[in-house]
Structure formats: C-alpha cells, structure tokens
Amino acid sequence: MFINHLTLGWKPFFQQQLTLDELSSTIAARIVAIHRSHIQVLIPDASFSIDTQLCAKLQPLAVGDWLLFEATLLQDNARPLRRLSRLSLIARKAVGEQVAVQPIVSNIDTLFIVSSCNQDFNISRLERYLVLASEARVTPVLVLTKSDQCADVDDFVAQARTLQPGLMVEVCDARDPLQLQGLQAWCKVGQTVALVGSSGVGKSTLINSLCQQQALTQTIREDDAKGRHTTTARTLYVMDSGGLLIDTPGMRELQLLSCEEGVQSVFADVEVLINNCRFSNCTHENEPGCAIQQALTTNQLDPRRWKNYRKLLKEQQRNAETIAQQHQRDKQFGRLCRNIQREKQKRKNIND
Ligand SMILES: Nc1nc2c(ncn2[C@@H]2O[C@H](COP(=O)(O)OP(=O)(O)OP(=O)(O)O)[C@@H](O)[C@H]2O)c(=O)[nH]1
Ligand SMILES: [Zn+2]
Numbered sequence: 513m514f515i516n517h518l519t520l521g522w523k524p525f526f527q528q529q530l531t532l533d534e535l536s537s538t539i540a541a542r543i544v545a546i547h548r549s550h551i552q553v554l555i556p557d558a559s560f561s562i563d564t565q566l567c568a569k570l571q572p573l574a575v576g577d578w579l580l581f582e583a584t585l586l587q588d589n590a591r592p593l594r595r596l597s598r599l600s601l602i603a604r605k606a607v608g609e610q611v612a613v614q615p616i617v618s619n620i621d622t623l624f625i626v627s628s629c630n631q632d633f634n635i636s637r638l639e640r641y642l643v644l645a646s647e648a649r650v651t652p653v654l655v656l657t658k659s660d661q662c663a664d665v666d667d668f669v670a671q672a673r674t675l676q677p678g679l680m681v682e683v684c685d686a687r688d689p690l691q692l693q694g695l696q697a698w699c700k701v702g703q704t705v706a707l708v709g710s711s712g713v714g715k716s717t718l719i720n721s722l723c724q725q726q727a728l729t730q731t732i733r734e735d736d737a738k739g740r741h742t743t744t745a746r747t748l749y750v751m752d753s754g755g756l757l758i759d760t761p762g763m764r765e766l767q768l769l770s771c772e773e774g775v776q777s778v779f780a781d782v783e784v785l786i787n788n789c790r791f792s793n794c795t796h797e798n799e800p801g802c803a804i805q806q807a808l809t810t811n812q813l814d815p816r817r818w819k820n821y822r823k824l825l826k827e828q829q830r831n832a833e834t835i836a837q838q839h840q841r842d843k844q845f846g847r848l849c850r851n852i853q854r855e856k857q858k859r860k861n862i863n864d
Contacts, residue, residue: 516556517540517555517556518701518702519556519701519702519750519754519756520542520554520555520556520756521542521576521619521621521702521703521704521756522540522578522702523599523702525599526540526578526596526599529596529597530580534580537582537583537584538580538581538582538583538593539555539580539581539582539583539586540555540578540579540580540581540596541553541554541555541560541578541579541581541586541592542554542555542576542577542578542579542619543573543574543575543576543577543578543579544559544575544747544748544758545575545747545748545760546564546573546574546575546760547564548564549563549564550562550563550564551564551567551573553579554748555586560586560587560588560589560590561588561589562588562589562590562591562592563589566589566590566591566592567579567592570592570594570595572613572614572615573595573615574598574601574602574603574615574616574617574618575616575617575618575747575748575758575760576598576617576618576619576620576704576758577595577596577598577615577618577619578595578596578619579592579593579594579595579596580592580593580594580595580596581593598618598619599618599619599621599649600618600619600620600621600648600649600650601615601617601618601619601648601649602615602616602617602618602620602623602644602648602650602706602763603615603616603648604616604762614762616760616762616763617706617758617760617762617763619704620648620650620704620705620706620758621650621651621698621703621704621705622650622651622652622653622698622703622704622705622706623641623644623645623648623650623651623652623653623705623706623707623708624653624655624695624698624705624706624707624708624709624718625638625641625642625645625652625653625654625655625708625709626655626657626707626708626709626713626714626715626718627654627655627656627657627709627710627713628656628657628658628661628712628713628714629656629657629658629659629661629662629665629668629683630658630661630662632710632712632713633656633668633671635671635672635674635675635816636816636819636820636823637710638654638672638675639675639778639817639820639824640820640824641708641709642675642676642679642774642778643774643775643777643778643824644708644774645774646773646774646777646778647773647774648774650706651680651698652676652679652680653680653681653682653695653698654672654675654679654680654681654682655682655684655686655695655709655718656668656669656672656681656682656683656684657684657685657686657713657714657717657718658685658686658713658714659683659684659685659691660685665683668683669681669683674814675778676778682694682695686714686717686718686721687714687717687721688721689721689722689724689752692718692721692722695722696753698755699722699751699752699753699754699755699757700753700754700755701753701754701755702754702755703755703756704755704756704757704758705751705755705756705757705758706757706758706759706760706763707719707757707759707763708763715759719749719757719759722749722751722752722753722757723749723750723751723752723757724752725750725752747759747760775821775824775825775828779817779821781813782804782813782817782818782821785803785804785807785813786803786804787803788803789801789802789803789804790802804818
C-alpha cells in the first residue's frame, strides 16, 4: 500500500495550522502509542520513539495527536516543536479522587459503539456513549454484533434507532468480514476509527475482521529507542479499506467527564420540553404546566430516557463542580506561594 500523510489521517485542518516556514522546514508525525517511558510516532515511511521527558511541555498527549518536528532532525528522541490543534478528542476522568481530564484518543473521525444483540444490549449505556461521541465531536456508528445468535435482530435495531434521529446502526456477525461491508464507508483511506463497548461484545473480533491484511502495521516497529522489543499491545491497525483503527486500553473503560454539550445534543428533545415548562425553575416533579410530566403521561417521553438524562446531567454537574473547585484550590495555592515569596523578599531586603 502507498503510504503518505493522507493515509495517516492528515487533513486540511492540520495543514492550515502550519506557517509558511513550517511548511518547508517541519514534518508532522502522528502519535500511535503512548508508553510510560516513550511515545511512538509515525510518519509515512518510518516510526520513531521519543522519550516521554522530551514531550513534558506538551502533556497531556493522546494517541492520534499530530506533533511537529524539525524535518532535518526527525529521528529517535527528537524533541517535538509543538502539538497541532485537535479535530476531536475523547477524554476520560483521570483515576483518583480529583476529577482531571485524561485525553485518550484524538483526531478520530468515527466512533464505533459496539454492543451485541443479547443481554449486553443496554440502551442507557448506548445513550451514554452517544453523549461521549457528541462531546468528542466524532460521528457515532452503532455496531450490533452477534446477530447470528439472535432471533429478533430487528427488535434491537428498532430500539437503537429511538436513541437519536438518523443514528447509523449496523448489524453483523463480527467474525464474518463479508458482513462488515456496511462499515466500509467509515473505514476508507484518511479516516480514523476508534471502538468502545463492554467486554466480550466483539471488539477484538471486529478488529480482526476489518484488518485481515494489516499491510502498514508491519512497517511499524514495536521497538523502543534502545532497540529492545516491547511487549505492549498494539494500538494502531490499518483496515483493509485503508483507514486507521485505534484501539488503546484506555478506550475500553471510559467514564464521562464534562459532557454538558454532549448531553444537550443527544437529549435535544428533552431540553425542548424543559423549555416548555410553565416555570423556568420547574423541578419537573409536580408543578402545574410541567411539559416533562405531561410528556411522560402521554408516552411522548420514555421514563427510562428521562431518568438517564437526569443521571448524566447530575454526573456532569458533579464533575464540573470538582474541576471548578480544583481550579479554586490551585488559585489559592498559587496565591499562598506568592505571599510566601513576597514575605521572604521583604525579610531579605530588611537584612540587606
Ligand atoms: N457468534 C458470534 N460470536 C462473536 C461475535 N463477535 C464476537 N464473538 C465472540 O465473542 C467472544 C468475545 O469477543 P471479543 O472480540 O474478544 O470481545 P471484546 O469486545 O474484544 O472483549 P474484551 O477484549 O474483553 O474487551 C469471542 O469468543 C468471539 O469469538 C459475533 O458476531 N457472533
Ligand atoms: Zn417541568
């Protein structure tokens, strides 16, 4: 396969960020894996390993980011000049008590939300993933696997379609590449796809079926800067139709972070109803003229959907609060440091 920047997902959006000077003197490389000690980047005909320390000023970085390097200096452990702005970003709540954003995958075009046509199928979970996709600004495609084990596939599809007008839903036996033709539109050269879904729904199976040839991946060395072979799982695949597929461990367990926009977009109908309540501070419990209560009574609004909306919003508010509090704390700490510094300086001046 002919490999160029387009193959790696390069788009006018990135090109436009380069100055005239940069156009001639730099080269952009895409991050394909982030390990503890090093970051692996890819250009059309080579892969390089960069010590994480050299990227300290650019952190946090995500798999899928584009980094700019001096063209003449691009080699193992070259220092990246900067990171290009992202077209899309999937982030998650970082582990720990405090809520912090941890970027996972960037610059992807499509998110395959994978579920199987069995007890794993959970409409609220799917809705949550839709919020995530909307927040990340990527196109969601719902992939329903294990259709071969299910007698009433249409029922699952019908339920899924209620989630969002125009939502793309594909049904397949993930083991059979011929059944994945419907997904090809999102897997073409220049496109980048990521997968989410619970354990066992068939993500690895899908990857195997979409990437049977893996032509480009052979050119990606899995060695670190010192030439040692690393045993970390592969994170980047080239699909048979030419697109890239990113599968990082972080994507396999995702939590929503700040997702107000995503909630607003996925639940646009609910927000319209809320705007129709008679009182602007309606709690939607028992106020007269409550459009939500009325929609629930007339079955215009699914109680499950209403419950999930409230749950996601609450989660989002809690997270946002924590971030705000965190900023407040950082500010106070900064002030404290400055005061101490000033105090020290004063004393020094007196002693001088
Ligand atoms: N019959 C059938 N089996 C499937 C299908 N998709 C996946 N499987 C099987 O389901 C099992 C789990 O599939 P995986 O691809 O490992 O699932 P996964 O989502 O990658 O799971 P994790 O790695 O835990 O996240 C395997 O035994 C697959 O062969 C399908 O469409 N039909
Ligand atoms: Zn109301």
